[in-house]
Amino acid sequence: MATERPRSRVRCEVDFDRNGRQAGYARAPLSRNTSGWGVVEIPIIVLKNGSGPTVLLTGGVHGDEYEGPIAVSKLARTLKPEQVQGRVIMMPAVNIPAVMNDTRLSPVDNRDMNRCFPGDPRGTFSEMLAHFMDSVILPLVDVSVDLHTCGHSGDSAPSTNMHYVDDAAIRERTMALAKAFGAPFNVVFSGVDEGATLTSAVERRGIVSLGTELGGWGRVSVEGVRIGERGVRNVLKQLGVIEGKPDTAQRDGSPATRHMMVRNAECYAFAPRSGLFEPLQVVGDRIEAGQTAGFLHFVEDVDAAPIEVVHRASGLLWMSAGPGRVQRGDCVAVVMQDYDEAQFSHD
Ligand code: CA
Numbered sequence: 001m002a003t004e005r006p007r008s009r010v011r012c013e014v015d016f017d018r019n020g021r022q023a024g025y026a027r028a029p030l031s032r033n034t035s036g037w038g039v040v041e042i043p044i045i046v047l048k049n050g051s052g053p054t055v056l057l058t059g060g061v062h063g064d065e066y067e068g069p070i071a072v073s074k075l076a077r078t079l080k081p082e083q084v085q086g087r088v089i090m091m092p093a094v095n096i097p098a099v100m101n102d103t104r105l106s107p108v109d110n111r112d113m114n115r116c117f118p119g120d121p122r123g124t125f126s127e128m129l130a131h132f133m134d135s136v137i138l139p140l141v142d143v144s145v146d147l148h149t150c151g152h153s154g155d156s157a158p159s160t161n162m163h164y165v166d167d168a169a170i171r172e173r174t175m176a177l178a179k180a181f182g183a184p185f186n187v188v189f190s191g192v193d194e195g196a197t198l199t200s201a202v203e204r205r206g207i208v209s210l211g212t213e214l215g216g217w218g219r220v221s222v223e224g225v226r227i228g229e230r231g232v233r234n235v236l237k238q239l240g241v242i243e244g245k246p247d248t249a250q251r252d253g254s255p256a257t258r259h260m261m262v263r264n265a266e267c268y269a270f271a272p273r274s275g276l277f278e279p280l281q282v283v284g285d286r287i288e289a290g291q292t293a294g295f296l297h298f299v300e301d302v303d304a305a306p307i308e309v310v311h312r313a314s315g316l317l318w319m320s321a322g323p324g325r326v327q328r329g330d331c332v333a334v335v336m337q338d339y340d341e342a343q344f345s346h347d
Pocket of ligand 1: 062149150151
């Protein structure tokens, strides 16, 4: 006898099978000092009409990444159900406790929700939320676009990103979708610690998963919002959910997304000590292996020599640190290269 999967404890007032527009909340129970029967309300907007795929657009999985929540909520306010063929599920602020706290981690349980998948309804709050996404939302979905930035921990060249998934057909569909999204770069990578992310949960279900990195540094990037807003509409156009052709023209005049990859562990540079990090490049800059990424300063010690941090790979700078003060082991630079499928097939 098959064991039944435990049911979600999150109650969603939206009926996903109903045509038209619904806007409401998913309510996750949270017992707290002011209310033993309290709930946390997660905004959810669903448009359904005609026939076509179901597209999930998420922002705010990390609470200090603003471009996605802005882009998704603007789309949710303006898109009309009669413009849709299929279903669009929009969750602009998935991890609402973290969003309202402007932090990557949830203030409820101090967990990164994007390291809690597939989640557990009887686990911590973030695990319960991850389980809701995995067991209630993802089974409805054909394509997932999860909008991120680097938050307070860094900056990124505006980009979509995707895992190098083994299934060649899904990989090609994802690359085509990334091209349609139309960010300046699309980065294919294996990741540092990816098993418990939303992306991995989506992939386990054989669904197309596209992520983004649209900025960071705890601010709202003008270009990141522009690309994110255009990108979510471009994706819906590409999938035939709304009318029109994706507009992928880039600011520098190039016609389309440049497919990139993060080849291996050499592409990441980490801080060998805690200190103040002075980066020497901005995202998008050309990098040569052996070049100085930046210096760690120890201004609390008189005449202390800074420590040089060196890039170990050549390419373009995809991500840079950061918050100024970095901790030992923090990632301070990620370098990307032009996409070459052969680089992945031997892993
Ligand atoms: Ca993120």
